Structures are given as C-alpha cells and as structure tokens.
Amino acid sequence: MRPASEDDILAIVSRYFPASHPSLLLGRGDDCAVIQTTGPMAVTTDIFAEDAHFRQRYFSPYDIGWKAVAVNISDVGSSGAKPSGLSIGLTLTGKEDALWLESFCEGMKALTDRFDTALSGGDLARSPLLNVCVTAWGELPEALPRGLRRGVAQEGDILFLVGRVGLARLGLTVLEAANDGAAVQDALAAWPVACAQHLRPMPLAFEGMAIGSFAVAHGLQDRLGLMDVSDGLARDIPRLLNSRQLGLGADIQLAEEMLSDEIGRYCGQQGLDPALFAFEGGEDYALAGTCPAEAWPALEALLSNLAVPFSCLGTARPGPITLNGTAPASAGFDHFSA
C-alpha cells in the first residue's frame, strides 16, 4: 500500500478516536483542545523513540501504539490520578501506510478505551526515525492535591511492590538477541510472558488510584509514597526513598517464588542470579511504594483484593540498599550513559 498522506493519517485517527469525550469541552481540529477540569491535575510526558525505546524489528505498530500510551498512563496512575486525556506528538518516517496506522491506532485505543481516556489532539512530523511523544493527564481528588509521590518515607516504613519486576528486561534481552523475523517468532514462543510484558505492559493505573483513595481515607496523603518502576528497582528504590538526601536504605527481599517462572528458567540457563536480574530490570511499570508500618496491614488487605501480585520488599532504615542480604553493584538505565 502507498504511504499515508497527512489527511489520510488524520482521517484514520478520527475513525478510532472520537473528537468528543466527557472530559473535553472542545475536541481535535483547532489550535487547542479544551479540557474540562475538576481539580488538581497530574500531568506527565514520556517519549517512546525508535532504537532508543523500541525496534521495529520486533515491535508491531500495535505494540508501539500500546506502549507509547501505557508508559504515560502508568505515570498518571502511579500519582493516584484517574487518567482522563492525552495529546500525542507523532513523528513518522513517511513510509507508514494505512494498515500500519490502523494497527498503531488500535494499540493506543486498547488502552484509551480501558481507562476511558480522551485523545485531545497532537501534532504530526516527519523524520527518518519514529518518535512518539505522549503527554497524559489525569484528575486527582481534591483531598490529594499533590498526588502520591516519592521521598515521603521515614525510618521503619514498609516498602512494597505491586506487580512483577524483571519480566520486561527478560523480554528485551531475548527480543534484542533475535536477529530476524523467524528468531523473533521463536523468542515470542519461548518467552511469551516476558515478551508481552516488554511489548505491551499493562499500566497499573486502577491500582494506583485505589492506593490514592486509601491514602486519603487514612489521612496518609503526605506519608504514603508511590512511583512506577520504569528504570528498575535498583535505580528506582533510591529515588522512592530519596536515599541521597535522607540517607535511607533497606534490606530488599526478592525471593525466587516472587519471580516469574520464565525468569527462573532463563537465569538457570544463563547462570544468573534471578533476584539480581529482576532487581536490575527496567521498564516493569510495576508500582513501588512506602507506607507507615502501622498502616501496612490495612493496605495489605486492600492489595489482596486487587487482581495483581504484590509483596512487602522490606523496611526503610538508615544505610545502604542491599538485595537478599548482599550489596548489589548495580546501575540501571541511563539513555545518556556512554
């Protein structure tokens, strides 16, 4: 099929995303959309760029649309907000045909439908590499005027994890090693859970909103911390604890039974430590949080009612971060590291 023109692209987008939505006072088609606001609004921007965050060799257009939206909705949800809208800066290569764009829109729409999020508009540009820059926003309760955030932990607080870590790293590892289409198919067949977690992570936004409501109900707006684990626990736990300024660390427990079977199998084959592999993994889009120890039983009861695995990771205390009793020598991900 021939590459789509700008008018074709806009017509396809319009077929998938209605211009009107309860959260919009004015939809696409003007210089600005207009949002109906209800109170404090959480806002985030995440870039999803070819060869930095994904490769077209193993990301289908559906996956690209899905993940570009997922990483943003994850941020909105981890602040305790209800995702309500997003705007997209879409830099295409000019080679995309109607089929590609329809699949891309379907991937985005799977998540905007699930979270009832409006596509308010955006912009198109052309460049040799794909770049999808999404800004998403969501409504916070009036009683949670700064959202859930990092750096509120004190000594003795419980560290907790909602969702699994390490799978997306495994998916990335096996998909990166697959040099051609057949090898990609083999990787998808051999490591289905890990590949799905890398290609199409499900943002835990309903879980973040539930934890936000819990914080309000228990008066813990400034004492319950939450973030999404996008760069791996190894990098994100120090951010959650604000270790650099507060000097807090923890003895993190990440038992093998908390990890997915695929991680155990892969690390067994490669002679790696599964817990360390999962601890260092990035792009999990799990939620990591802290709460006062006395609130943990009630929060644990809440989390038990959500259909997602969770665990206590340890207790905040002054000192370094250790993993299962030893100090990991690890790093995490920096797009600008050499």
Add this chain to the structure above:
Amino acid sequence: MRPASEDDILAIVSRYFPASHPSLLLGRGDDCAVIQTTGPMAVTTDIFAEDAHFRQRYFSPYDIGWKAVAVNISDVGSSGAKPSGLSIGLTLTGKEDALWLESFCEGMKALTDRFDTALSGGDLARSPLLNVCVTAWGELPEALPRGLRRGVAQEGDILFLVGRVGLARLGLTVLEAANDGAAVQDALAAWPVACAQHLRPMPLAFEGMAIGSFAVAHGLQDRLGLMDVSDGLARDIPRLLNSRQLGLGADIQLAEEMLSDEIGRYCGQQGLDPALFAFEGGEDYALAGTCPAEAWPALEALLSNLAVPFSCLGTARPGPITLNGTAPASAGFDHFSA
C-alpha cells in the same frame, strides 16, 4: 566540552527553571507534576524536529529552545487562553554539551519568563536527530469555555489579520539557500527582520488573550473566530472559514504597503508577486480571525491599542478565496506531501 550526561542535563534545566511556580501544586521530580486548575484549560502539542522544522546549520540552540516554546504558546494564546505551563519531550543526539544546553534553556526561558509559564517536567531520550515535542496549556476564562476557535464565521463577517505574514517564509528561503556559516551570516545581515521572524517568532499570546476578553465582553464567544497562521494564509484561511463544509470564501486584500520592506525588496529581485509570496508563506504565527461586521469597529479600536500591526483582509462570502482579485493556484505546507 564533553557531551552532557542525563544528570548534567537535569541539573542545567533546574538552574534555569524553578521547580515551583504558582500554577504548580507539585513541580518536577516525580512521575507526574500536578497543576492547579482554575477552569477550562486549553492544551496543544507541537513538534519541533530537526530537518523537518529546523536545521542546526542556521538555528542556534537558543533559537531552537525559543521556537519550540513559541509555536506552542502561539497556539494557546490564539485560543484566548493565558499560557500557564508546558511539558517537554526532548530527544537529543547525545552530542550536546553544557554550553549547548544552557543556550537552549536560555531560549526557552526568554519566552516562559515573558508569559509567566511553568516548565512542569518532561522526558529525555536519545536519537540521531533532535526532536523537541512540547505540550503547553493555558487557563481560559469560565465565560469562554471552548476558547476561540475556527469555523464560526458567517457570510458578511470581517476577516482580520494581527501581525505580519510572509516574513518567516522569506527567512526560511534565504537561510536554506545559505550553504555554510559565512553565507548564513550574510543572510542574517541582509534580511534581519525576515530571519528573526523565522528563527525567533514572538507569539501573539497577549493579543489572543485580549481578543478573547473582547469576545466575552461583547457576547461573541461563538461568533468571533481566531487561529494562528502557522501554515500560511493560503492554507489557514480555508480552515478559519471552514470553507470545505460551509462554502465560504473571501476576496483577500493584501496590499504591498501591508508587507514588510524586506518582502518587497526580495520579490523585486526575484520577480515574484510580494502579495502572493506573503499569502503562501508559512510559520508566521500571526493571528487570523473573523468577527461580525457590526463588531469590527470596536475590535479595530482594541487592536489599534496593541503594539502590533493589524489589518482587515476582506469579508466572508460564498465562493472561492481570491487574492487581490485573482485566484491563487497555491498550496501551503504538508509534511507528508511527496
């Protein structure tokens, strides 16, 4: 100097842009920033991409920062909203050093200071070409709940222009023709007004807000149309009039005395029609609008008090768009045209 690391970049950004701002309940550093909302909010996204929108050969880092913000603030202002915040998806090549980044931030800051706009956060990525994707938002008066927009004109309405058109096209033309640093300097010296308009357009946001207040004061929220002229009058007037659906056109008058001297001089040298050159030009970031004829004298009085040129372009009537009495065979700009 050595290329900046991710931490270096964030430290430089923090030196230029405070994390706190009256419009922010929570500033940079978490998964989301939190915006204090006051009512309807206009939101827009514009990509500013290397080799699609600018070339590093003649755009300084200061110019890149300036223009990436300017094109977004222009959209917010043209809806009648007060720009209050922006979020930036910044894809760098990894070669930028501290000096480059400081200059880039200075260019952005010149406009965020002028319009008292917060930088709420954003994201960093790395790719072979620069890509600056900004989402900006602004507060609308409660009495202007959908903002100023296109497609509200009726037969007999006055078309008006605030600001000048054609200069940015001239700047683009002469800068594109400059093959090396010396030639760029020559172009800047020979066509200073045109080059400045292309490199560092000043968004007419205060003017847009004033026209929004005028619409509210005169009960014209649904009868006064406004947009920014980003793709040239030739493409944007049909959008403003919603010509495709409403069948409206106009006899546009663009007299030579309304055009800048540099356009007259350049078109004289090249044997071009200055009015057609200006009519087809893009990236002007002027404002084009429509208003009922009976309101025009009052609006004209308001515009006379603003420190920016303005003119009446013609009167909306059924039929085609003509320029100074003849039908232009023109086009405008499509990133995806062949």
